[in-house]
Amino acid sequence: MDGRTTVQYFTISDTAKLIKLRTEHDVLFDCKTKGAKAAWSLILKEMGLVGVVTTEQLSKKWENMKRKYKELKCPAPGMEKEAAKGAVTWQWFSMLDKALGNQFPLPTVVTAAEDSSASLDGMDDRSTVQYSYTFTISDTTKLIKLRTEYDALFDGKTKGAKAAWSLILKEMGLEGVATTAQLSKKWENMKRKYKELKCPAPGMEKEAAKGAVTWHWFSMLDKALGNQFPLPTVVTAAEDSCASLSTKRVCLGQQGNDVLKLLPNTPLPDYMETEDTLSSDYSEREPDMDLETEMASLRRERLELEGEQAEVHRERLLLERERKLLERERTAMERDETQLGKDWATVKRDRAVLEQDMVRLEKDLASLERDKVAVAREREELSKDRENNIAHSEANSSTLEDRQKLRSLFEKLIEKF
Structure with missing residues (x-):
C-alpha cells in the first residue's frame, strides 16, 4: 500500500472518527514508540479500516491535521487574517480545537x-x-x-x-x-x-x-x-514612631479591625492612651487569636486534604478510563474469538465438502479408467474385424476372378461348337 495515496482512503466519516478516537485514547500516546504503535493499531481496528489503510497512514493523517490546526490557531506574524479565514472555512478546526486547544492556547x-x-x-x-x-x-x-x-x-x-x-x-x-x-x-x-x-x-x-x-x-x-x-499597629503614643517625625506624612494605625489615620503629634483616643489598656485588650483577644490560628491551621489542612482528594479523583478518573479501555479491548477480543470460532466451523465444513468432492473425483477417475480399458478392447476388436474383413474381401475378389475366367472359357467353348 503506497503512503502517497493516503488521502483517497479517508472519508469525512473516517476523519471524524479519527479525531474522536485519537482524543479519547490520548493517554496511550506516552511518547513510547511501541505504545504509540499499539494505540494506532487499536484506533485502526475501532475505525474498521484494518486492511484498508495502515497505522503509519493514520499517524501521518493526524500529524498533517495537527500541523494545519497549529498554523491556523497560532499564525505567523502578518498571517492573522488568512488564519482567521482558514479557521472559519476548514471543516475540522472546531473538532481539533476541542481536542488540541489546551496544547496551543491563545x-x-x-x-x-x-x-x-x-x-x-x-x-x-x-x-x-x-x-x-x-x-x-x-x-x-x-x-x-x-x-x-x-x-x-x-x-x-x-x-x-x-x-x-x-x-x-x-x-x-x-x-x-x-x-x-x-x-x-x-x-x-x-x-x-x-x-x-x-x-x-x-x-x-x-x-x-x-x-x-x-x-x-x-x-x-x-x-x-x-x-x-x-498595617502597622499603634501601641501607645509614647511608642508611636510617627509622633516623633517632623514630616507631614500621614501615619496609619490599626486598632482591632479599624484603620486610623493619625497626623504627627495628634493625641491618641482615650481607648488607645495607656499601655495597660492595650495589654488588657490584647490579653482578652489572645484566646480569640489562638482560636483563629487553630481555625486557619484547620482550613489549611482541609485544603491540603481537598488537594489530595482532587489528586486521588484525577487518578481515579485515569484508572476508570484505563478500565473502560481494557473492557473495550476485552470485548473486541471476545468478538474476535467468536469470529474465529465461526471461521473455524466454516473451515471444517469446507474441508468436509472438499473431502466429499475428492471421493467423487476418485470414483470418476476409476470410472474413466474402466472406460479407457473398454475403449482399448473395442479398438482391438475393431482392428481385428477390419483385418478379417480385408482378408475376406481379398478372398472374394480372387473367387470372382476365377468365375469370370471360367465363364469366358465356357463362352469360348460354346462359340466353337
Missing part, C-alpha cells in the same frame, strides 16, 4: 478595568504584554475564591503550583480557553495592585484610599490577603 487579554496594571504611577501592563482572552467578572471572582481556598497547595514548589493552577483552571471551566500561566499572571497582577493600595508609597495615601474604594476587587482580596500585608 494568550490572554487582561483588560484595564480588571488588570492590576492600572497602578498608581500610570503604567499599563498591556504595553508590554498582549493577550487575546478577556477575564470576565465571574471568572475573576472564581479565581480569587479558588486561589484562596487552595492557598495551602502553593507551597513554593514549581510542580505543586502547576498542579494547583491546573486544578483551579479545571474548576473554573476554562480548560482550552486560558492557561495556568495566564491565571498565575492575572493573580500576581491583582496581588501587586492590592499591595500598592494597601501599603502605598509615601505621598500616595489619598490616591490609594480612593483606589481601594473604587477598585472592584479590593474587598475580596483584602479578605484573602489582608494577613499577608498587615
Whole structure:
C-alpha cells in the first residue's frame, strides 16, 4: 500500500472518527514508540479500516491535521487574517480545537478595568504584554475564591503550583480557553495592585484610599490577603514612631479591625492612651487569636486534604478510563474469538465438502479408467474385424476372378461348337 495515496482512503466519516478516537485514547500516546504503535493499531481496528489503510497512514493523517490546526490557531506574524479565514472555512478546526486547544492556547487579554496594571504611577501592563482572552467578572471572582481556598497547595514548589493552577483552571471551566500561566499572571497582577493600595508609597495615601474604594476587587482580596500585608499597629503614643517625625506624612494605625489615620503629634483616643489598656485588650483577644490560628491551621489542612482528594479523583478518573479501555479491548477480543470460532466451523465444513468432492473425483477417475480399458478392447476388436474383413474381401475378389475366367472359357467353348 503506497503512503502517497493516503488521502483517497479517508472519508469525512473516517476523519471524524479519527479525531474522536485519537482524543479519547490520548493517554496511550506516552511518547513510547511501541505504545504509540499499539494505540494506532487499536484506533485502526475501532475505525474498521484494518486492511484498508495502515497505522503509519493514520499517524501521518493526524500529524498533517495537527500541523494545519497549529498554523491556523497560532499564525505567523502578518498571517492573522488568512488564519482567521482558514479557521472559519476548514471543516475540522472546531473538532481539533476541542481536542488540541489546551496544547496551543491563545494568550490572554487582561483588560484595564480588571488588570492590576492600572497602578498608581500610570503604567499599563498591556504595553508590554498582549493577550487575546478577556477575564470576565465571574471568572475573576472564581479565581480569587479558588486561589484562596487552595492557598495551602502553593507551597513554593514549581510542580505543586502547576498542579494547583491546573486544578483551579479545571474548576473554573476554562480548560482550552486560558492557561495556568495566564491565571498565575492575572493573580500576581491583582496581588501587586492590592499591595500598592494597601501599603502605598509615601505621598500616595489619598490616591490609594480612593483606589481601594473604587477598585472592584479590593474587598475580596483584602479578605484573602489582608494577613499577608498587615498595617502597622499603634501601641501607645509614647511608642508611636510617627509622633516623633517632623514630616507631614500621614501615619496609619490599626486598632482591632479599624484603620486610623493619625497626623504627627495628634493625641491618641482615650481607648488607645495607656499601655495597660492595650495589654488588657490584647490579653482578652489572645484566646480569640489562638482560636483563629487553630481555625486557619484547620482550613489549611482541609485544603491540603481537598488537594489530595482532587489528586486521588484525577487518578481515579485515569484508572476508570484505563478500565473502560481494557473492557473495550476485552470485548473486541471476545468478538474476535467468536469470529474465529465461526471461521473455524466454516473451515471444517469446507474441508468436509472438499473431502466429499475428492471421493467423487476418485470414483470418476476409476470410472474413466474402466472406460479407457473398454475403449482399448473395442479398438482391438475393431482392428481385428477390419483385418478379417480385408482378408475376406481379398478372398472374394480372387473367387470372382476365377468365375469370370471360367465363364469366358465356357463362352469360348460354346462359340466353337
